[in-house]
Amino acid sequence: MxxxxxxxxxxxxxxxxxxxxxxxxxxxxxxxxxxxxxxxxxxxxxxxxxxxxxxxxxxxxxxxxxxxxxxxxxxxxxxxxxxxxxxxxxxxxxxxxxxxxxxxxxxxxxxxxxxxxxxxxxxxxxxxxxxxxxxxxxxxxxxxxxxxxxxxxxxxxxxxxxxxxxxxxxxxxxxxxxxxxxxxxxxxxxxxSLIKPSMPYALSISFSQATPVVDRAIGSSLGPGTVTTIDLSEKVFFVPMTVMWSSIVVVSGARWSHLAATERRDLLVADFRQTIRRSLWLSSAIAAGMGACLVAATAVIGPTFAGMDATRILWVSLILLAGLPPAAVAALAGRYLSAARRTTSLPLFSATALAMSTSTSIVGAHYVGIFGIVLAATATRWTMAAAFYAKCVSGGVAPTEPRIVTK
Structure with missing residues (x-):
């Protein structure tokens, strides 16, 4: 085939x-x-x-x-x-x-x-x-x-x-x-224990990961090629997100875990705030740079490429890239709360995001098709990033330290 x-x-x-x-x-x-x-x-x-x-x-x-x-x-x-x-x-x-x-x-x-x-x-x-x-x-x-x-x-x-x-x-x-x-x-x-903080975190991630599945289910009713277009555009979005996850999020998460293990709360909070500021600037610059590259590439290859509507993929990708900064913030906030072993509220946040994304995607798909789906996803990312950040800086994230007995 x-x-x-x-x-x-x-x-x-x-x-x-x-x-x-x-x-x-x-x-x-x-x-x-x-x-x-x-x-x-x-x-x-x-x-x-x-x-x-x-x-x-x-x-x-x-x-x-x-x-x-x-x-x-x-x-x-x-x-x-x-x-x-x-x-x-x-x-x-x-x-x-x-x-x-x-x-x-x-x-x-x-x-x-x-x-x-x-x-x-x-x-x-x-x-x-x-x-x-x-x-x-x-x-x-x-x-x-x-x-x-x-x-x-x-x-x-x-x-x-x-x-x-x-x-x-x-x-x-x-x-x-x-x-x-x-x-x-x-x-x-x-x-x-790994189980206690992992269960609410896993439930939270389940809600978050359900969003792309729901988007594809909604998109499957919009005609052949819609699901593929969404997936290809999300690949563009996840390239910089994966780079940030593999560098800033991973390294910061490991550092926060060690700070939490030694109850250095002041350093933990200060480092989180600084990392968020830098990540917002970096992710915004990356999103703008990738967007410019996509526009230039589409201008070179034309409106269609290998049977695909390149123009539609361009616009869908640009809308998704606008959600890169809040996605980075949410990823860092989740890792911060996990390091502090305060994950019980995460499922509520993610369930709210799923409900918001699904409802707005259905409405958006009805009126503007595939663009309504990705606009809903981007709007949800910005809304939930603000909520996650507020939770992290609210002060309810004091880490717990296992007792060590030295012989």
């Missing part, structure tokens, strides 16, 4: 949204909360840290397998219930959806190993190995392009790439943990 915009690419990206929904929950929750746990575990010696890592790997992969199994059944029902897709298209979507389960489980393991590296101050390997996902998917194209296996082949390649990443990260963790070994008896004490 030819890989162009149509119903088959729509169903592929619809299935992919379920995978991204699950991996988004896992990666955000594990990165935000496990770093704090591992940072505390380091203080009790290397054996305690290794034990904590192994427990989280087993628990996370098990939860990922069970959770995505339920999610895939819901996705299967949604695909088979869409009358706009032929039975052949539906079959491709269902098969692809279940192949993505391997990616989700592997992503859970890689997230734990990445969090371990962040906790010991190693920030390069985890972001660098993300490229293996795309490498695996692209490697499948020469083999499957032009066949019925083209889209499922992309899913298989993605799973293989993530599995390779797990192996690389595990080796990096083993290498980084060796210098952690200390002489003498380590202090005794309890490592903070």
């Amino acid at each position: 030819a890989l162009g915009i149509g119903t088959e690419t729509d169903v592929y990206f619809f299935a992919l949204s379920f995978c991204l929904f699950a991996t988004g929950i896992l990666e955000n929750t594990i990165h935000a909360n496990a770093v704090t746990v591992f940072a505390s575990a380091q203080r009790f010696g290397p054996d305690r840290l290794k034990s904590a890592v192994w427990r989280v790997v087993v628990g996370s992969t098990s939860a990922a397998a069970l959770g995505f199994g339920v999610l895939a059944m819901i996705g299967t029902f949604a695909i088979e219930s869409n009358d706009d897709w032929s039975s052949h298209t539906q079959h491709i979507g269902v098969v692809t959806l279940w192949i993505f389960s391997a990616t989700v489980v592997a992503s859970a393991a890689s997230s734990v190993y990445a969090a371990t590296l962040y906790s010991v101050g190693a920030f390069f390997t985890a972001p660098a190995t993300v490229a293996f996902r795309s490498i695996g998917a692209l490697a499948s194209l020469p083999v499957t392009r032009g066949t019925e296996l083209a889209l499922p082949g992309l899913a298989i390649g993605l799973a293989v790439g993530e599995t390779v990443r797990v192996s690389l990260l595990r080796r990096a963790v083993i290498r980084e943990l060796k210098p952690v070994t200390k002489h003498g008896a380590p202090p005794e004490g309890s490592v903070p």
Whole structure:
């Protein structure tokens, strides 16, 4: 089959949204909360840290397998219930959806190993190995392009790439943990629980990650190619967001976890405020720069490219890029609250954002089509970023410190 915009690419990206929904929950929750746990575990010696890592790997992969199994059944029902897709298209979507389960489980393991590296101050390997996902998917194209296996082949390649990443990260963790070994008896004490702060954080991320799925569900009723256009435009948005997440958010989150573990609250709050200011300036500059590049690229290639409406993709991308600064603020605020182990209010914020985004997307899609959907998403990001920031600076984020008993 030819890989162009149509119903088959729509169903592929619809299935992919379920995978991204699950991996988004896992990666955000594990990165935000496990770093704090591992940072505390380091203080009790290397054996305690290794034990904590192994427990989280087993628990996370098990939860990922069970959770995505339920999610895939819901996705299967949604695909088979869409009358706009032929039975052949539906079959491709269902098969692809279940192949993505391997990616989700592997992503859970890689997230734990990445969090371990962040906790010991190693920030390069985890972001660098993300490229293996795309490498695996692209490697499948020469083999499957032009066949019925083209889209499922992309899913298989993605799973293989993530599995390779797990192996690389595990080796990096083993290498980084060796210098952690200390002489003498380590202090005794309890490592903070991962479950308690993770549950509300995971619920919050679930609401947040549901928004793209809802957007695609609404967009699927607007004609062929709408879901694909939304997905391609969101890829443009997530390029700078991923860069910021892999640098500023990850590094700041690890630093805040260590500050929270030592109850250095004044430094924690001051560092958060400074990071937010700098991130707003940086994300605004990046959004403006990328927007200018997109305008220039569209002027060169013309209104259509490879059968796609380049002009429509341009405008959708520009609207989404306007939401980059608040998205950066929200990501940093969530990581800050997690480091301070004050995540109980996060589900309420995210549920409100989902309700706001869904209702305004439905209304917007009715009046201005696809542009109404992305305008709703951007407006929601700005509104919720302000709410998250207000929560962080309200003073209700005092960290808790596990008791350490020195022999």
